[in-house]
Amino acid sequence: MKMRTFKHGIHPNDGKALTADAAIQPFFPKGEAVYPLSQHIGAPSKPVVAVGDTVTVGQMLAQPDGFISAAVCSAVSGKVKAIERRRTVNGKEVKSIVVDNDGLFTPCEGYDTPRDYTTLSPGEILDIVRDAGIVGQGGAGFPTHVKLTMKEGVQPEYILVNAAECEPYLTSDYRLMLERPEQVLEGLQVLLHMFPAARAVIGIEANKPRAISLLTEKTADTPRISVQALDTKYPQGGERMLIRAITGREIHATKLPISAGCVVLNLSTVVSIGQAVCHRIPQISTVVSITGDAVANPCNLEVPVGSSQREVLDFAGGLKAEAEKIISGGPLMGISMISLDVPILKTSGAILAMQRDEVAMWEPTACIRCGRCVRACPEFLLPPMLSQAADSGDWESFEKLYGIECMECGSCTFVCPAKRRLTQSFRTAKATLNDKRRAALNKG
Numbered sequence: 001m002k003m004r005t006f007k008h009g010i011h012p013n014d015g016k017a018l019t020a021d022a023a024i025q026p027f028f029p030k031g032e033a034v035y036p037l038s039q040h041i042g043a044p045s046k047p048v049v050a051v052g053d054t055v056t057v058g059q060m061l062a063q064p065d066g067f068i069s070a071a072v073c074s075a076v077s078g079k080v081k082a083i084e085r086r087r088t089v090n091g092k093e094v095k096s097i098v099v100d101n102d103g104l105f106t107p108c109e110g111y112d113t114p115r116d117y118t119t120l121s122p123g124e125i126l127d128i129v130r131d132a133g134i135v136g137q138g139g140a141g142f143p144t145h146v147k148l149t150m151k152e153g154v155q156p157e158y159i160l161v162n163a164a165e166c167e168p169y170l171t172s173d174y175r176l177m178l179e180r181p182e183q184v185l186e187g188l189q190v191l192l193h194m195f196p197a198a199r200a201v202i203g204i205e206a207n208k209p210r211a212i213s214l215l216t217e218k219t220a221d222t223p224r225i226s227v228q229a230l231d232t233k234y235p236q237g238g239e240r241m242l243i244r245a246i247t248g249r250e251i252h253a254t255k256l257p258i259s260a261g262c263v264v265l266n267l268s269t270v271v272s273i274g275q276a277v278c279h280r281i282p283q284i285s286t287v288v289s290i291t292g293d294a295v296a297n298p299c300n301l302e303v304p305v306g307s308s309q310r311e312v313l314d315f316a317g318g319l320k321a322e323a324e325k326i327i328s329g330g331p332l333m334g335i336s337m338i339s340l341d342v343p344i345l346k347t348s349g350a351i352l353a354m355q356r357d358e359v360a361m362w363e364p365t366a367c368i369r370c371g372r373c374v375r376a377c378p379e380f381l382l383p384p385m386l387s388q389a390a391d392s393g394d395w396e397s398f399e400k401l402y403g404i405e406c407m408e409c410g411s412c413t414f415v416c417p418a419k420r421r422l423t424q425s426f427r428t429a430k431a432t433l434n435d436k437r438r439a440a441l442n443k444g
């Protein structure tokens, strides 16, 4: 099969051998479950339960508050003990529903019962996806029902499945492909039923040959679904990189994938769609790789959303050595955690505990104009100039240099010999600019 890819990018050590052969094991939390009402892009969800209510597995706890918002459903049974602000992975305190887990995991009515998707209209499927609280699991948690809502007369040509899993160390999508290929195909059949003019392409990096051959074999008799092998290169799974690699189409960062005729979904999001539509199981769990050289027993666990990250890490045997850094997610785009007493979110894909952090070990020095970051940037940006603008608070220049297009992939920071914390400064600059824009809109 001919490989495809995008221009630029990097080749970090993938670290996947630690968990690539670890089959997904179930994990049942013993402690309380905490559900932040903002674990997606958009407006926080609105509670539909009150303190003292009894809840069951799969029951909706909070509904979307507006179009760009997402529902939150319970992954445990028990009693709602508080609705209060709790700390989440990024260190911020967020209004959350706290459930006293009774350890029984009593399901709600209808949970895990079959439903024939072919009898459903696209609008009915959208409602199911919305009420199941499905958000993109490969990134910042964009509500999936919003992504699947098309303007009048617009239909996608491609459903692109991001199965690249290009972040080092993560193997949860890889294990899903090997262990639950039928669930991937079921989710895709639902999407192809919704969009009759589309075809689906599953993009998998070449470092996962078993997944490529298994899914190629499973899709041999489904002409509307195919597998595309991709070069092993970071950030191959970025939305625009995947579109470029598979379709050859280019889109501007300010445009949506549908402008290139594409809907891009992460592999685990596709699985969640199939589970919600065909089995009435909302998005209440996520497969998490517990990995890194500081973890006693690296593994892949299916973790109920809301579980404590500390409890999950303890289940994997805890730390065997002092960890210099513990990250929620991968080393390049993940979030460094200051405490493990925070919940697993719908978007959690890994707990990565590392004994050494190469970037943090060195003090940044002056830029030596080597140009490595420019050659690495998949968005063709100029990181040294962006960094100058961001560090001096020159927002106008930052915008003129298209800083807002930075996807915060971390490639520039990774290759920089001066160990400059480029991505961190771009993240802060973008957040500041977005705050300014919101403030201006509110004023107007």
Ligand code: SF4
Binding pocket: 376, 377, 378, 379, 380, 381, 383, 405, 406, 407, 408, 409, 410, 411, 412, 413, 422, 423, 426
């Ligand atoms: S973090 Fe931004 S500037 Fe740096 S390589 Fe990625 S897209 Fe380019």
Ligand code: SF4
Binding pocket: 366, 367, 368, 369, 370, 371, 372, 373, 374, 383, 384, 412, 415, 416, 417, 418, 419, 420
């Ligand atoms: S890689 Fe680092 S040192 Fe080289 S040009 Fe970019 S910022 Fe400067």
